[in-house]
Amino acid sequence: MSVGIVMLVHTALGRAEQVARHWAAGGCPVVIHVDRSVPKKTYTAFVEALSDLKQVRFCKRHRCEWGTWGIVAASQAGAEMMLSEFQEVRHVYLASGSCLPLRPVQELIDYLAARPRTDFIESATTADVPWTVGGLDQERFTLRFPFSWKRQRYLFDTFVKLQRKIGLKRKMPNGLVPHMGSQWWCLTRQTLSAILQDPERPTYDTFFKRVWIPDESYFQSLARLYSGHIESRSLTLSKFDFQGKPHIFYDDHLQLLRRSDCFVARKIWPHANRLYEVFLTDAAGAMKKTEPNPGKIDRIFAKAVERRTRGRAGLYMQSRFPNPGWENGITSSPYSVFEGFSDLFEDFEGWLAKATSARVHGHLFAPDRVEFAGGQSLMNGALSDSAALRDYNPRSFLCNLIWNTRGERQCFQFGPADIQDIAWDFVKDPNAQVSVISGAWAVPLFRSNRNFADIRKDAALLQRIESEHLNVLRSPYVKAKVRIWTMAEFIEAPMEPLQTILDEIGNRSLRRLAEVPKMVDLDGFGQFLQNLKNQGMHPYLMGDFPVARDMPNAPQSPRKPYLVR
Amino acid sequence: MGVWQSYRLRLQRKRWLLRAWRKRRELRSVTNRTGAIKPGDILLFSTLRNEQLRLPYFLQYYRDMGVNHFLLVDNDSTDGSLEYLAEHPDVSVWHTRHGYKRARFGVDWLNWLQMQHAHGHWSLVVDPDEFLIYPFCDTRSLRALTDWLDASSIKSFAAMLLDMYPKGPIGAQPYRQGQDPIEIANWFDAGNYSIKRNKRFGNLWIQGGPRSRVFFADKPEKAPALNKIPLVKWDKRYAYVSSTHMLLPRGLNLVYDEWGGEKASGVLLHAKFLNTFSEKAQEELTRKQHYAASVEYKAYAESLQDDPDLWCKWSERYINWRQLEILGLMSKGNWA
Numbered sequence: 001m002s003v004g005i006v007m008l009v010h011t012a013l014g015r016a017e018q019v020a021r022h023w024a025a026g027g028c029p030v031v032i033h034v035d036r037s038v039p040k041k042t043y044t045a046f047v048e049a050l051s052d053l054k055q056v057r058f059c060k061r062h063r064c065e066w067g068t069w070g071i072v073a074a075s076q077a078g079a080e081m082m083l084s085e086f087q088e089v090r091h092v093y094l095a096s097g098s099c100l101p102l103r104p105v106q107e108l109i110d111y112l113a114a115r116p117r118t119d120f121i122e123s124a125t126t127a128d129v130p131w132t133v134g135g136l137d138q139e140r141f142t143l144r145f146p147f148s149w150k151r152q153r154y155l156f157d158t159f160v161k162l163q164r165k166i167g168l169k170r171k172m173p174n175g176l177v178p179h180m181g182s183q184w185w186c187l188t189r190q191t192l193s194a195i196l197q198d199p200e201r202p203t204y205d206t207f208f209k210r211v212w213i214p215d216e217s218y219f220q221s222l223a224r225l226y227s228g229h230i231e232s233r234s235l236t237l238s239k240f241d242f243q244g245k246p247h248i249f250y251d252d253h254l255q256l257l258r259r260s261d262c263f264v265a266r267k268i269w270p271h272a273n274r275l276y277e278v279f280l281t282d283a284a285g286a287m288k289k290t291e292p293n294p295g296k297i298d299r300i301f302a303k304a305v306e307r308r309t310r311g312r313a314g315l316y317m318q319s320r321f322p323n324p325g326w327e328n329g330i331t332s333s334p335y336s337v338f339e340g341f342s343d344l345f346e347d348f349e350g351w352l353a354k355a356t357s358a359r360v361h362g363h364l365f366a367p368d369r370v371e372f373a374g375g376q377s378l379m380n381g382a383l384s385d386s387a388a389l390r391d392y393n394p395r396s397f398l399c400n401l402i403w404n405t406r407g408e409r410q411c412f413q414f415g416p417a418d419i420q421d422i423a424w425d426f427v428k429d430p431n432a433q434v435s436v437i438s439g440a441w442a443v444p445l446f447r448s449n450r451n452f453a454d455i456r457k458d459a460a461l462l463q464r465i466e467s468e469h470l471n472v473l474r475s476p477y478v479k480a481k482v483r484i485w486t487m488a489e490f491i492e493a494p495m496e497p498l499q500t501i502l503d504e505i506g507n508r509s510l511r512r513l514a515e516v517p518k519m520v521d522l523d524g525f526g527q528f529l530q531n532l533k534n535q536g537m538h539p540y541l542m543g544d545f546p547v548a549r550d551m552p553n554a555p556q557s558p559r560k561p562y563l564v565r
Numbered sequence: 566m567g568v569w570q571s572y573r574l575r576l577q578r579k580r581w582l583l584r585a586w587r588k589r590r591e592l593r594s595v596t597n598r599t600g601a602i603k604p605g606d607i608l609l610f611s612t613l614r615n616e617q618l619r620l621p622y623f624l625q626y627y628r629d630m631g632v633n634h635f636l637l638v639d640n641d642s643t644d645g646s647l648e649y650l651a652e653h654p655d656v657s658v659w660h661t662r663h664g665y666k667r668a669r670f671g672v673d674w675l676n677w678l679q680m681q682h683a684h685g686h687w688s689l690v691v692d693p694d695e696f697l698i699y700p701f702c703d704t705r706s707l708r709a710l711t712d713w714l715d716a717s718s719i720k721s722f723a724a725m726l727l728d729m730y731p732k733g734p735i736g737a738q739p740y741r742q743g744q745d746p747i748e749i750a751n752w753f754d755a756g757n758y759s760i761k762r763n764k765r766f767g768n769l770w771i772q773g774g775p776r777s778r779v780f781f782a783d784k785p786e787k788a789p790a791l792n793k794i795p796l797v798k799w800d801k802r803y804a805y806v807s808s809t810h811m812l813l814p815r816g817l818n819l820v821y822d823e824w825g826g827e828k829a830s831g832v833l834l835h836a837k838f839l840n841t842f843s844e845k846a847q848e849e850l851t852r853k854q855h856y857a858a859s860v861e862y863k864a865y866a867e868s869l870q871d872d873p874d875l876w877c878k879w880s881e882r883y884i885n886w887r888q889l890e891i892l893g894l895m896s897k898g899n900w901a
Binding site: 241242243245247248250251252269271300301303304305307308309310311312315316317318319320321322323326327328378379380381382383384386388389392393396397400403404 | 701704705706708709712713716717723724725754755756757758759760761762769771772775777778782783784785786792820821822823824825826827828829830877878879880881893894895896897898899900901
């Protein structure tokens with residue numbers, strides 16, 4: 001008999017009783033501290049229920065409010081009783097009523113018997129660990145905390161602020177170095193009695209009574225004074241969420257807990273019947289030998305914290321709607337916007353889809369309808385091609401599309417004839433790759449069979465829209481990867497820019513481009529632009545097209561696709 | 566938010582509470598077993614009309630989930646719903662003949678009942694065709710969720726309305742009493758939801774799904790709201806403002822994280838589109854007791870002439886809550 005259990009209990013007394021019986025059955029004496037806020041009637045019933053066990057005692061009750069001295073006082077009372085009444089106890093294990101032993105009690109006894117002089121207490125200097133939530137770490141020790149954080153929050157906060165302002169500070173008594181760690185420890189009789197019987201104890205107690213959350217620092221700091229051998233870890237498995245509250249274990253964690261290889265877990269949901277059933281049986285049945293895999297628990301709870309604090313990038317939903325700038329990625333994955341390409345090349349979309357593994361849409365923001373790839377009327381996630389639905393919330397539309405097609409790159413065409421509202425959204429999105437051939441909107445006009453007066457009017461409008469759009473693309477807020485060529489620049493050497501863009505998209509084949517898209521016939525385009533100029537509408541976004549030059553080195557016959565080696 | 570505006574919202578909340586108090590006279594208690602409600606019980610509130618067909622499964626679903634007591638308002642059913650409900654030991658029923666619309670679509674009645682009975686309880690407000698799904702609902706009871714919410718000091722829990730529909734015409738597969746309606750209507754739209762923020766009340770405004778896609782494609786602003794906050798640790802000073810879309814005080818509407826993280830949330834599977842729907846739509850059209858002059862039902866009626874198929878090849882077939890979480894329709898938040 002070498003391990004004594006001190007249990008701090010405040011709710012779910014029925015479960016506490018079960019656990020106490022389990023410890024006692026395993027041969028461990030138990031001292032129970034019941035919170036003083038538990039009604040007298042409930043308390044006496046609880047004591048009565050456990051009265052058949054000689055090994056179970058109840059110590060003096062203190063009021064335990066979170067973050068206050070009461071919990072330390074309770075631990076002290078429990079430990080003192082344990083040490084004085086059970087002389088054969090060598091290790092004292094501090095546990096709570098919602099702790100559940102995962103491995104047979106005998107294993108714990110053997111484990112500790114093999115390490116008779118080791119104190120298991122998580123104890124780290126405050127300077128070195130960023131554990132604390134809420135900004136109070138070193139200040140837990142240097143300030144005074146006479147007010148309750150739960151009940152008197154205003155006074156608590158004000159008093160902290162006041163002390164900071166005045167510069168009021170306290171010194172650690174006797175040069176004690178503040179340490180913090182999990183409140184669930186297992187100390188040897190030697191260390192524990194040294195702490196409890198220290199002639200300086202009143203000094204320390206007085207000091208720690210005004211420390212914030214002393215249960216995480218009192219024993220942790222003092223053990224450093226007396227222990228010969230501290231192993232700085234807790235034998236109790238306990239996981240904390242992003243606010244520093246312990247995660248709760250449920251029935252569906254059974255397999256995880258089985259593989260945790262920890263002795264005790266907290267905190268267990270009181271109604272997790274299956275957990276209590278499985279773990280509170282005799283040694284033989286308790287632990288079916290399974291390969292320990294404690295890393296899995298860590299991962300699951302680390303992921304939960306990550307999900308709560310960072311979330312899934314590019315997801316907008318009922319419980320995640322980030323303020324502007326806090327999206328952690330406006331969209332979920334990279335996509336490409338092509339401006340002017342489908343005007344300059346024949347069937348650019350078909351070519352791009354073949355050259356990459358991406359899904360290539362037409363003008364998603366065309367005024368009359370959404371031009372999904374392949375002319376579909378609905379897309380992943382049942383996204384509709386209705387322009388009204390899209391324009392009702394263009395940003396939702398784009399983010400939804402990218403989210404719905406995770407794993408498949410999306411490309412779409414954009415131009416001055418489209419609804420322009422969305423531009424700011426993709427321009428500010430680091431996931432967007434925007435490639436622009438400026439002035440290419442003139443090509444369809446050039447090839448159209450319309451009256452020149454109408455063409456001139458349209459050209460003026462499109463030029464104005466695109467010019468504004470280019471200003472947006474050059475603004476200091478741009479986070480997208482933007483490339484802009486004038487049309488004249490681009491057709492000088494179309495292969496190089498195309499290759500760069502495709503390389504970035506992550507071409508399925510690593511070979512160089514085998515086939516270039518077919519450029520439309522631009523014979524007479526220079527003259528067309530000149531005509532516009534002659535009518536007083538100066539097209540400048542496409543760069544310089546001399547009337548006579550037309551196409552540099554252009555073959556006289558219509559261009560054909562060619563291979564580049 | 567300025568002092569002036571928060572004062573106005575306070576006045577508005579008082580007004581809704583006063584209105585609920587005034588409307589109490591429209592309710593006649595038929596069976597009142599609220600004396601059996603114990604502290605900590607989880608309560609369910611609902612208004613219904615002619616739902617006899619759906620009630621057995623509805624009651625069973627929530628009973629199994631861990632609801633302890635049902636407080637229901639029967640809006641003049643003619644199909645025996647009232648008599649059926651009166652038989653159950655965990656159900657209290659009130660009856661009213663008054664207008665659903667005049668009671669702001671039942672909100673006033675339920676606000677009153679909640680004020681009376683839900684103070685200090687977790688209170689779930691759902692319609693008989695709404696089925697709550699929350700993270701781990703296949704292994705953990707509703708009590709596990711509310712205990713966790715309590716421990717995390719969270720007072721309200723969001724569950725967006727997810728419209729479910731069958732494959733093929735709505736009327737094709739008849740619903741049998743007691744059957745799980747999701748067996749028939751087990752398809753949904755996974756990713757066509759528009760979200761906006763309502764500055765005044767601080768809630769999100771979500772629209773989309775099949776109703777928006779099929780019935781409101783040319784007038785999306787009229788599409789029904791899908792954001793809901795059905796589960797609240799009730800206080801007698803709280804009031805639902807419009808259906809369960811939003812509440813006052815407005816802090817309760819902040820069920821979403823604004824700094825990039827995800828809060829825990831669930832989904833209300835909305836099994837509205839069963840074979841009973843066309844009949845209901847016709848009736849509602851003549852009764853004119855629904856929202857915005859029944860614009861929703863008008864839109865349905867137009868399309869219903871040709872027995873529409875809401876299903877499309879991008880529809881997603883419902884499997885379980887994990888699927889909904891992966892699709893991003895709900896989240897575990899930091900519940901693990």
